[in-house]
Amino acid sequence: MTAPHISQDTTFRALVTEQHEDGSFSSSVRLKKISGLPQHEILIRVSYSGLNYKDALSASGHKGITRRYPHTPGIDAAGIVIESGSSEFTAGQEVIVTGYDLGMNTDGGFAGYIRVPAPWVVRKPDNLSLKECMIIGTSGFTAASAVYEFINHGILPGDGKILVTGASGAVGSMAVAMLAKAGYKVVASSGKPEFADMLKESGATEIIGRDAIDDKSGKGLLPPRWVAALDTVGGNALSTVLRSTAERGIVANCGMIASARLDVPVFPFILRAVRLIGIASAETPMKRRLEIWDLIGQKLKPDNPGKLSRSIGLGEIPEELDLMLKGRQAGKVVVEIG
Template sequence: MTQSFNAFVVNKDDSGFSAGIRQMELDDLPAGDVTVRVHYSSVNYKDGLASVPGSPVVTAYPMVPGIDLAGIVSESSDPRFKVGQEVVAIGRGLGTGHFGGYAEYARLPADWLEPLPQGLTMKEAMALGTAGFTAGLAIQRLEENGLKPGDGRVLVTGATGGVGSTAVNMLAGLGYEVSASTGKVEEHDFLRELGATEILGRDEVSAKPDAYMNEERWAGGVDPVGGDTLAYMLRSTRYGGSVSNCGMTGGMVVNTTVAPFILRGVNLLGIDSVNCPADVRANLWRRLGTDLKPKYLTESISHEIGLDGVQAATGTILTGTVRGRTIVKI
């Protein structure tokens, strides 16, 4: 059956690079077990990288970006998913090596899908999206390594971005004392609304070190920034504390020493939301609909655009000027 639909497509060929809304047909979709009528996607940093010339993340052209989606099954050859069922998908090769969420339809391997968790609407699932899933995974890893409410302050860097803002609100909802860092003075009230009780400037958490170690300050931390900011967090985390790193907006190179690890027993936890195991993924989605669900998810943290706003939004996220999460209503 031939059916036309809209998609945001990036392409690169002998005539150059292009990006914009195009007409596609169901036959254009890649192979997969389940076809989904997409209702929502979201804008993540990787979507920004996927939507520029010379992308470091796209493995084949043409490509439909959108590394996450929520929608309703329209066709399925896998018994785990039925026509009419609400589903979500994030990560894997979605939006970089396999057509993603910025289209009215997507066809995916069944193993990439999860039933929509109880406690979340499709819109809420994408208000979380990859960034919220990553924030939740970072917090869960901190808890698995011993962090508990009452242990002391938890620092969240890049706090006005997608991962940072959801992490601040999640941590506050769990009862943690949250410190947030940002370079945006005008967003202090926003972060306090989400639950931060202390706000640090970007310069304070990215300063070059004058010693191998700083004063012990943080019981733990969520860092989507990397670079000098991650080095600072490692130098200033308390004995036995942990830092979850889940991003590199401040750079891939971390100039640090072994001192925090061998003198304070600090743990550096790497967070990968793209290929995390199925059992971890399912359990975390359950928590995102219950105890990890941000209180202000659809009020303060997220705002909505249409497919025609994707090109501008993917450009903006790379500049670091976004606040919270951007939902794409397909």
């Protein structure tokens, strides 16, 4: 089913990252045409997007994320279907797109319009507005994917504490809020003490510093401190977390800010039956994707998600992405497109 035709000459504002002759990269707001979008089934007028670390990498020229420039980043988008070449969607529907190739090698959500394959599109979940979907976005979906694993592993709110590392970041802060909403006791680890109040307001019952998860004793096991953990840091932090997890606990990892290497003995796995699971949200199968978004809408949505975020316009994105690369950003930043 196709909506009324929109002119291919229609222009819209978009953030465009360009590569210069000297090899440097820069981003600025430009006018683009509908005709310049990829030839996919669903045309969406974007209302909101959100900042993610992959966007910062794409905008800085990371060829492991984006191979061709000029390019429009933005791995998240929420908006209204304008044209549909699929029977699954009709004009006027509110939809979201997170992950897949959006904003990587397919022009992304930092723009007035996107055109994407129908299998990437999700109808806006009940109990969430389009803006709330982008406050959650890929970072919140990643956090919720970990909570989904905890629940399926049988971890109940009364079983013990759950640790979140990198808790002041976009994934971590959302995980703290979601876990607290679901009734869990949350230990938030952050190397940014200035954000302790924010984490407490989000629902953390205990705040610890980075040094508390940086054990260098060489011990195969450490006293159990939590029944589950979401780690966004990697490296020795993840090793410490695993060795400090209680019997039959679960640790989910989705990041490697500290290091991509993991040096940990097998003792947590063979003596405590601790389970380590990776969280890779971009290619989540649609059935599970819908289950996780339903879980967010029904049980994990923070009471006041707006308090976890702040809004910016397209022109402010480059500065914010630079702060993200320097590790000086906290919480979620939503981009208001139109």
